[in-house]
Amino acid sequence: xxxxxxxxxxxxxxxxxxxxxxxxxxxxxxxxxxxxxxxxxxxxxxxxxxxxxxxxxxxxxxxxxxxxxxxxxxxxxxxxxxxxxxxxxxxxxxxxxxxxxxxxxxxxxxxxxx
Amino acid sequence: xxxxxxxxxxxxxxxxxxxxxxxxxxxxxxxxxxxxxxxxxxxxxxxxxxxxxxxxxxxxxxxxxxxxxxxxxxxxxxxxxxxxxxxxxxxxxxxxxxxxxxxxxxxxxxxxxxx
Numbered sequence: 001x002x003x004x005x006x007x008x009x010x011x012x013x014x015x016x017x018x019x020x021x022x023x024x025x026x027x028x029x030x031x032x033x034x035x036x037x038x039x040x041x042x043x044x045x046x047x048x049x050x051x052x053x054x055x056x057x058x059x060x061x062x063x064x065x066x067x068x069x070x071x072x073x074x075x076x077x078x079x080x081x082x083x084x085x086x087x088x089x090x091x092x093x094x095x096x097x098x099x100x101x102x103x104x105x106x107x108x109x110x111x112x113x114x
Numbered sequence: 115x116x117x118x119x120x121x122x123x124x125x126x127x128x129x130x131x132x133x134x135x136x137x138x139x140x141x142x143x144x145x146x147x148x149x150x151x152x153x154x155x156x157x158x159x160x161x162x163x164x165x166x167x168x169x170x171x172x173x174x175x176x177x178x179x180x181x182x183x184x185x186x187x188x189x190x191x192x193x194x195x196x197x198x199x200x201x202x203x204x205x206x207x208x209x210x211x212x213x214x215x216x217x218x219x220x221x222x223x224x225x226x227x228x229x
Contacts, residue, residue, distance in 0.1 A: 032215050043118070043205055043220040044157075051215045090157065094214050100170045101147060101159035102218060 002027045004093050006105035013081045014113050021076040021108045023091030033074040034092040034102065035065055044090060050074060061085070081112045116140065118221035120206050126227045127196055135191045135224045139208030146189050147209075147218060148181060152202040160204075163189060196228045 003026045013019045025031055032051055036044040048059025055067045065076045074091060088109050092102040119138045127133050139146050148160040159173035163183040174180070178196075183189040193200055203225050207218040 034217070036220070041222075041225075043120075043222040044207075046217050046219060049215075049217060092157075096214055100162040100164075100214075101149075101173065102157075103159075104157040106156040 002093060002095055002099060002103040004091050004103055004105035006091055006108045008108050010109050010111070012111045012113060015083055016080050019078050019081040019085070019110065019112070021089050021110060023074045023076065023105060024072050025074065025091070025093040026072065027093050027095045028098065030096050032094045032096060033067060034094070035059065035063070035076050036090045036092065038088040038090065038107075047076070083112045083114050086110055086112045118206055118208050118219055120221040120224050122224060123222065124225045126229065128229055129198060130195055132192065132194045133196055133226065135204050135226070137189045137191070137206030137221060139187065139189070139206070140219055142210070143208035144186065144211055145209045145216070146183060147207040148189070148191050149205045149207065150202045151205055151223070157205065160191070198228050201226055201228045
């Protein structure tokens with residue numbers, strides 16, 4: 001069965017500090033991995049994805065994520081947090097074969113403190 | 115370009131009534147998805163359309179839920195005899211083609227409240 005775990009419901013970080021939002025996954029076979037961000041009363045906005053190749057993926061707004069196959073993780077990172085990064089972040093996985101849909105984690109609320 | 119649009123943005127209905135939610139995908143996207151976002155339960159897959167193929171309905175929670183996609187574009191999600199547990203945000207997404215690597219782009223959602 002496919003699943004995604006985001007172990008932290010809430011992450012607080014000071015503005016200017018590096019941030020990490022954690023994600024681990026369980027999937028049959030090789031995964032496609034995605035990060036989305038949701039601002040209040042908005043839909044999900046795509047940030048980045050891992051398909052194949054380099055384990056470090058760079059995305060929108062200075063975010064990046066590192067695919068670690070041995071640890072089945074895909075943590076989202078940013079070197080210097082902005083107050084405007086405060087939002088709800090979702091990790092999602094899709095197996096390369098089988099299910100048509102994305103499987104989402106329960107989300108992590110990031111608060112960047114000025 | 116235009117993104118995925120959904121209407122209405124908010125819907126309040128009484129228990130037992132039927133509701134219809136509409137999704138306009140990004141032009142040219144052949145794949146369309148419906149998800150439900152409930153408080154504390156994350157995002158739950160409902161149904162998937164790809165071109166003219168039969169839809170994947172494996173995520174629909176009951177036979178009160180149905181969806182159709184006309185002309186390979188606009189989709190309507192219908193909930194019959196609504197229940198209070200149907201209250202959620204219903205999100206539509208679209209993507210290019212068949213490849214599982216394709217990014218799904220989401221609309222702003224319809225917030226449904228069943229009283």
